[in-house]
Amino acid sequence: MTEWWRGGVTYQIYPRSYQDSNNDGIGDLKGITERLPYIADLGVDSIWLSPIFPSPMLDMGYDVSNYTDIHPEFGTLADFDVLIARAHELGLKVIIDQVISHSSDQHPFFIESRQNRTNPKADWYVWADPRHDGSPPNNWLSVFGGGAWQWDTRRHQYYLHNFLVEQPDLNFHNPEVQDWLLSTMRFWLERGVDGFRLDTVNFYFHDALLRDNPADYRRKAKPEWNPYSMQYHIFSKNQPENLAFMERLRALLDEFDDRAMVGEMGESHHAIKMMGEYTTGKRLHMCYSFEMLGDGFGAQFIRERVQEFFVDAPKGWPCWAFSNHDVPRQATRWASYGVNRQALAKQLAALLLSLEGSVCMYQGEELGQTETALEYSELTDPQGLRFWPENKGRDGCRTPMAWDASLPNAGFTQGQPWLPIKAPQVANHVAGQLNDPDSVLNFYKQMLKVRRQFAELRTGDTEFFATAEPVLAFSRAHSVVCVFNLSPEARSVAVQDVGEVIIAQGAEIVQGQLQLAGNGFALFHDQGAVIS
CATH class of the missing domain: 2.60.40.1180 (Golgi alpha-mannosidase II)
Known part of the structure; x- marks a missing residue:
């Protein structure tokens, strides 16, 4: 076992927005394969592919309807095999996103589960009777707004959805559900993937007694833009049974050579402490949270979070990130801390790649890419569609890669791109930076080389x-x-x-x-x- 992940750098790819090979306006696996030499040349260790499975795409793939196939928009299993082989030829590991806390409501198992209370999949999702007055069984809220329970007339019960109504939560208290999910992950491990990024890893188990979440005791001048943040979610997620399942996941990966998992800690309270818990012992290899993906910044802010992790979990391992597909791009989010976009982008690269732990960088950050300003009519993200205008959603960081300003749609597609590629983003294109020794892109290459050269910067x-x-x-x-x-x-x-x-x-x-x-x-x- 080489522990390639420890101190390694992972490059996150948002498949819809990386490279379109068939000009339908949507990025795909063949397009990613075409661009792998560019990624290898950066000097990263691995790539992480956001979800590529069949899905209704109501949450852009985070609503999975088939866990062991490829969405036709992205290609085929054969295309995936080619991508894996090419990545390995270039020395890149491949991590894929696993969204197992919930499925799409179009998954065959949920379609079966909701038919009645006696079918073989009846207990595979989280169902509960109404209170005597007909209201939901407790006060749990959905991340995407409103209550976390949806009434179903067939069963005369509510089902739990921590996210969209169309994303019912799987029932991890049922051992058959755990076994089945592990079998779907084994499918990909046997196909050659090097590991998994685990979406919302602390959401898997819910409180079996369905107790109400307490209110956040801190008084606010006005309600939050999303009332979800007005509760402490101590019963709807973060259950102790979750840690035992992490050990089952680790045991599966340990059956294979050189595989790794990174978990997304979807928590706003005590997230650093929980990152430590989830990576200590035979659990996750590494874990990241949103602690450095928000507005917080500064010397004390960075210092406290790094120190907190290693004090609480000296045998754990963090993965640090400043940007991903869920938050505004770092050059825009922290613009007030910068002399200009280029100077700030280079500093953030040097800082992130100097931190103790593993690192994840999001596509386009190596260009100093900025957030795309979108109109409401251009949105696809349910978060933006529900909370506009106070929160404009996540589409602004998901717009396609800008490869070459001289080509239609900056070289991403010759079709109509699924999200617009606007002039401020085209200005940061790859071709314009490749031969500029002072570019953000070439600085990233230099800094990644420094991190490889000095083992001290990794571990x-x-x-x-x-x-x-x-x-x-x-x-x-x-x-x-x-x-x-x-x-x-x-x-x-x-x-x-x-x-x-x-x-x-x-x-x-x-x-x-x-x-x-x-x-x-x-x-x-x-x-x-x-x-x-």
């Missing part, structure tokens, strides 16, 4: 220096010292015993002071460094 312990906001400074295994000015204004810090510069931007040592321009940073060889 070395972290020791933070006591620097004042907005300067973040730390040493990795007393071998590489990293200093970042996380602001658009110039700053300086006193430095002693730092060696040669490894990689830097806007940084110069003058008379014992490291002078950092806005978004300036430097990685040095550590010779017993002292920074203050």
